[in-house]
Amino acid sequence: MPSYAAPTKDIQFVLHDLLNVSEQEIPGFSDLETDFTSAVLEEAGKLASEVLQPLNVVGDTEGCTLENGVVRTPPGFKEAYKQVCDGGWPGLDCDPEYGGQGIPYVLHTAVGELFSSANMAFQVYNGLTHGAVSAINVHATDAQKATFLPKMITGEWTGTMNLTEPHCGTDLALMRTKAEPQDDGSYRVTGQKIFISGGEQDLSDNIIHLVLAKIPGGPEGIKGVSLFIVPKFLINEDGSLGARNGVSVGSIEEKMGLHGNATCVMNYDGAVGYLLGQEHKGMRAMFTMMNEARLAVGLQGYAQAEVAYQNAVTYANDRLQGRDVTGAKYPEKAADPIIVHPDIRRNLMDQKSFIEGARALTLWGANLIDRAHRLNDKEADGLISLMIPVIKGFLTDKGFEYATAAQQVYGGHGYIEEWGMSQFARDARIAMIYEGANGVQALDLVGRKLGLDGGKHVMAFFEMVKTFIKDNEGDERLKGDFLDPLKAASKDLQSAGMYFMQNGMKNPNHALAGSYDFMTMMGHVCLGLMWARMAKAAYAALDGGASDTAFYETKIATGRYYMARQLPATTMHLARINSGADTVMALDAANF
Amino acid sequence: MPSYAAPTKDIQFVLHDLLNVSEQEIPGFSDLETDFTSAVLEEAGKLASEVLQPLNVVGDTEGCTLENGVVRTPPGFKEAYKQVCDGGWPGLDCDPEYGGQGIPYVLHTAVGELFSSANMAFQVYNGLTHGAVSAINVHATDAQKATFLPKMITGEWTGTMNLTEPHCGTDLALMRTKAEPQDDGSYRVTGQKIFISGGEQDLSDNIIHLVLAKIPGGPEGIKGVSLFIVPKFLINEDGSLGARNGVSVGSIEEKMGLHGNATCVMNYDGAVGYLLGQEHKGMRAMFTMMNEARLAVGLQGYAQAEVAYQNAVTYANDRLQGRDVTGAKYPEKAADPIIVHPDIRRNLMDQKSFIEGARALTLWGANLIDRAHRLNDKEADGLISLMIPVIKGFLTDKGFEYATAAQQVYGGHGYIEEWGMSQFARDARIAMIYEGANGVQALDLVGRKLGLDGGKHVMAFFEMVKTFIKDNEGDERLKGDFLDPLKAASKDLQSAGMYFMQNGMKNPNHALAGSYDFMTMMGHVCLGLMWARMAKAAYAALDGGASDTAFYETKIATGRYYMARQLPATTMHLARINSGADTVMALDAANF
Structure with missing residues (x-):
């Protein structure tokens, strides 16, 4: 049987040696002292390795079952979920006004790593609730917030995201689910959504579905999409659970993995929904x-x-x-x-x-x-x-x-x-x-993010790399092992960007055919930058007389490996990009 | 549901345009005329797509079951196996003296692709029988051949390979299974073998296990390993099946895939075995x-x-x-x-x-x-x-x-x-x-094969690449798109070999730390060479007025893609290799 130990020491290194979180002038960050983050991570790590990890294989083996419209999660998940809620973990970084603890997102993320490593299928239930809470927090009316957030933040209610339909995933302009306005200001939502993680389960008292749908008569395509809150059980005036809403699970999928998480087909049959944010601005709300x-x-x-x-x-x-x-x-x-x-x-x-x-x-x-x-x-x-x-x-x-x-x-x-x-x-x-899907990420990066605000952000990224190299070139320990390889990789990435600029104008395919390689290259440069910074931090700790020399020396040696053995991948990706779109687009579709 | 169509056209291209099999002066190759290989591939392709492929999902979903020592293969496998045997496919390239058809191995391999694509789990049963037949054919006595080969070649009996034990796989020197000599010249085999594909099943009347074991008193380690034939049912003098032998299946494994193939733990409990080849030369017999x-x-x-x-x-x-x-x-x-x-x-x-x-x-x-x-x-x-x-x-x-x-x-x-x-x-x-495992392949390549016969074969390989480039450099259609990238990649591979020579002597780790990259690099150079040759063959076909221009033009365009977009990987692998073993070996085992 596999085991898991929370890598708290390494997370602490990143939070404190690398990011110096407690010294950052961001509201709430001064709380992130070493002792505090250590206590949080220890506690989360214990839960992860003692409660969640032993259920990981169970989740995989037993999976979820659907019977008479009821989804049962694997044995033990319900009890573990209660423990997670009792510990206050779902609300760690949530708005204190609604019962959250208001702790910075960076620490929530570190805790998320522990839960994800221990039991990814389990953690996905929490992850989607967290996303729904964020969306409601930003876009909902005060009344909606008061109705939904407190119980979602405690984990008594969970949340889901409903985007995909059988015939459309990436291209949501094709969406068919409809939301018809009612006299009382609510909507009736009808349609089918698929791949809904945690669409139905036996962990929480209520499930708050966030559903993308089109209001009839609205703009065509993606501009006519709105976002709705559709609870499994309607909420009475006094906050108690009311009637069952017109939403039900149609089936659950047999998947390659993630068996412990129920992936549901959800049928909306005139379900009562409440507009979240503005009409036809559903995608914007999702993007938040x-x-x-x-x-x-x-x-x-x-x-x-x-x-x-x-x-x-x-x-x-x-x-x-x-x-x-x-x-x-x-x-x-x-x-x-x-x-x-x-x-x-x-x-x-x-x-x-x-x-x-x-x-x-x-x-x-x-x-x-x-x-x-x-x-x-x-x-x-x-x-x-x-x-x-x-x-x-x-x-x-x-x-x-x-x-x-x-x-x-x-x-x-x-x-x-x-x-x-x-x-x-x-x-x-x-x-x-x-x-x-990762191909869509690559498209987002090259087709949208590189040019965002006139290319300002990618320029800022390159500037950041350049400045770091310049500021530290005097340190011989960093120069040959870290800065020189980083400089070469960053240069490769810039060349690729240049290729896109010069050739993508005449034919966008020259950029898009290289998008995946660019994403991978940029990943390497980002990790190269992180390793150079971590090496600097580790040398600083050693210079400062840190007692755990083995830890810091291992960190530096591991970084040297990355720079010597992983970063050279950029040369390959650059060559692929520079070969352009011609060989990629050469074949007629019939000749594949 | 997925589908499969045999790529017979592309296989024919390789056999005839690229390899010109029927013109090769090898016994049996003159039979490999276009019409003949086409007929064989069509027939095999039909069996693959109509019989084997529809069972592929069934095999995955239903898997194999073990009850009271009996393994049942998935529904339909038994009938399909009979069809494969009736078609004479198991004996396609086997010795005609024992009922095989004696057709060249190259065509057997092409047929194997079709069966493997259609249903890999099913084809593994055939593959192991084929391996056992080869070993018996080369190493057995005439009497053993006469006893076992005819029924294995028809597929009435199947074969297995028993190497791995719970505590040893790659390092067979640690083997514990014993074979004790008996007065009648046979042996009694005792021990446990794991990961035995098709160790037990309901497809064939008998199962002929080839088992590695040590004869007590023999040399220590790998030099004391011998190979034995251990049939599930003993064979009577008249060739009929006799008593059940002392070999049984202990359990079958739950695996990530290949569910249609029974992966067995096999227990040998004083099972009657017959020495195959010489005492203590079992590994040599396996290597054949x-x-x-x-x-x-x-x-x-x-x-x-x-x-x-x-x-x-x-x-x-x-x-x-x-x-x-x-x-x-x-x-x-x-x-x-x-x-x-x-x-x-x-x-x-x-x-x-x-x-x-x-x-x-x-x-x-x-x-x-x-x-x-x-x-x-x-x-x-x-x-x-x-x-x-x-x-x-x-x-x-x-x-x-x-x-x-x-x-x-x-x-x-x-x-x-x-x-x-x-x-x-x-x-x-x-x-x-x-x-x-592929890491062991890389070790075999760099630690053993590169230096084989004084490095003669790798030199021959480089010479082959060089000669091809030289002989075809006058063809402008090949030069820029194919020969130049091949030359660059081959040069990278040679540089890597040079690095191993110069540094591996002082410290073999400098070679072994780069072994996996070398294997991958060499794979790219091999495919680059194949593509350059295929492009030449395709141009020749077009020049010769071949009617199917779309096929040949697609072939050339696909080759251009490989040369432009895949071959540049060699630069990355060379950089990794040239960084040596220091960063790879830097950490104490305790610091991982």
Whole structure:
């Protein structure tokens, strides 16, 4: 059976050595002292490894069941959910006015990693509630907030997001679900939505569905889409639960993974809905919470890689097979543990250097979201909007790749479900697809975000890299190992951007054919930047006489690996981009 | 539900335009006229798409069951197996002296692709029988051959390979299974073997297990391992089935995929076994058939990518979502099919250009095996021994990668089991592990094959690339698009080899830390060579007035894509290799 230990030490390093959260002048950040974040992470880590992780295999094996319109989550999920709610975790970063604790989003994100690593299927129920809370918090009327937020923040009620329909996912302009206005100001929602995570379950007393639908007579296409609150049970005047609304689960999907989370087909049959935000501005309301939602999915990518990596390390230390080619390490044993073999290390270092870089990038991104929201900082908002497709796309691609790589360490045992490694890969796979498939992230990055505000944000990103390099070039410890490779990779990325500018004007396909490579390249440059910054922070800690020298030295060595062995990927992606769209678009559709 | 159509046209292109099989002066090859191979492939393709493919999802969903020592294969497998046997497919390339048809291995391999694409789990039963037949054919006594081969060649009896034990897979020196000599010249085999594909099933009347075991008192370690024939039912003097032997299935594994194939724990409890080949030379006997077995697994990699690709293309043409950015392609429809989008094409072209290159490489490899066996050609044998880890490792890595990429084309539907795309990825995953995990292939390539016979074979490979480039540089159509990229990639590969030579002597870790990258690089160079050759063949066909111009032009365009967009990966792998072992080996095992 697989195990999981919360990497609190590494998270603390990112929060305090790298980001210096408690010193940032953002409202609420001064609370984030080392002791406080440590206490929160310890508590969350305990819940994750002792309660949620043991249910992970159960969730995969037992899955969810649907009988007579009732969805049952796997055995133990209900009790665990109660424990999570009792601990106040759903409301950690929510509005104190409605019962939340108002703690910065960056710490909520760190806690989210622990829960996601321990039990991704379980955590998805919380994640969607969190998204719904954010949307209601920003767009709802005061009365709506008072009705829905308090019970969603305690977790008594959960939330869902209803976008996809059988014939449309990415292209929501094709949407058919209708919302007909009623005399009392409410709407009647009719249509079918699919892929609704937690659309029905037995964890919460009520389920608050946020549903995209079209009001008849509104504008065509995507501009005629509005967002509605559709509760499973209507709410009485006094706040108690009333009649069952006209929404029901049609079926639940058999999936490759994430079995513990019910993926539902939802049928709306004249269900009572309440407009959330303005008519026909549903997509805008959705976009408000998109950065958070996509960051949370990017996090799932590396969170699955993290737990898979932990188990791969354990196995590599336990499994005796062959001998160290430079001489037996344990001559008294029948064979050496496989961690002595260079290719096993190559694999583990690929995983480790990715995961730690990804964690830094994600928490830095969460920190930017705090800055954007709590200081209304437009620069931070622009920068994180640029980063989001990279965080979502790159971290989930690589998260799956490394969960698969961790499985490989186990040899044949990795393929046997009993060992648990297959589940990490199967669960991680969905993160590349939902919340906008990664190809759509690449399109968002290249087709939209690069040019946002006249290209200001990508320029700011390059400037940030350049400034960091310039400011630290005097440090010989950083220069050759970190800054030079970062400079080369950043130059590759700029060349790719230049190629898009020069060629995308005449034919947008020249940019779009390279969009996926650009996203991946930019992911590498971001992780390269994170590693250079982390190396600087680690050297600073060592210079300052930090006692845990092994931790900081390992951090630097891991960073060196990333710069030497991962960052050179940018040259390949640049070559692919520079070859343009001609070979990509050459074939008639009939000749594939 | 997914579908499958045998790519007979493309296989015919490889056999006849590329390899010119019927003109090769190898015994039996003159039979391989276009009409004959076409008839065989059509027939096999029909069986594959009409009988085997419809059972693929059934096999995945129903799986195998074990009850009271009896393994039941999924519904329909037994009937399909009978059809395969009735068609004479198991004996296609087997020794005519024992009832085989003696057809070249290259055509057997092409047929194997069709069966593997259609139903990999089913085909694994046949694949292991084929391997056992090869081992018996080479190493058995005449009496043993007469006893076992005829019924294995008809498929009435199947075969298995028993190597792995719970505590050892790669390192078979640790093996514990014992074979004690008896007075009558037989042995009694005792021990436990795991991961035995088809160890027990209800398809065949008897199962002939080939079992590695140690004869007490023999040499220590791997040099004391012998190979035994252990039939499930003993054979009477008259050839009829006798008593049940002391071998039984302990359990079957729950796996990530390949559910239709029973992966068994086999318990040998004083089972009667017959020595196959010489005492203590069991590994040598195993190695005889290793090239074929590993080539067959490499084939599984691209065969799964092929069927996944076919379905992804269908979906990309059917699914309407968004508009061609250069202008609506089908303004009369609600949206354009997603195949108009550059990133969908980038994905499909990655798949297509890999698959066709992989097919060429595999059939060329099978052709080399024919040359080695039928002409006793040592050069061909050396060259294919060098290629085998590349064919096994690279094609299964990429096969899984592209089966996953095909799944991605489906968006959310790719994650739902009902659509069948998940199964292709889950089934393909095992090919990276069994028959020597891919890290072990990389070790075999760099640690053993590069230096084989004084490095003669890798030199021959480079010479082959160089000569091809030199001989064709006058053709402007090939030069820029194909030969120049091939030259650059081949130079990268040679530089990597040079790095190993210069640094591996002082510290073998400098070579082994780069072994996986070298294997991947070499895979790219091999596919680059195949594409350059295929382009030449396609131009020749066009110059010769071939009627199907679309096919040949598509072939050339697909090749251009590979050269422009895949081959540049060598620069990244070279950079990784050149960074040496220091960053790979830096950490103490405790610091992972």
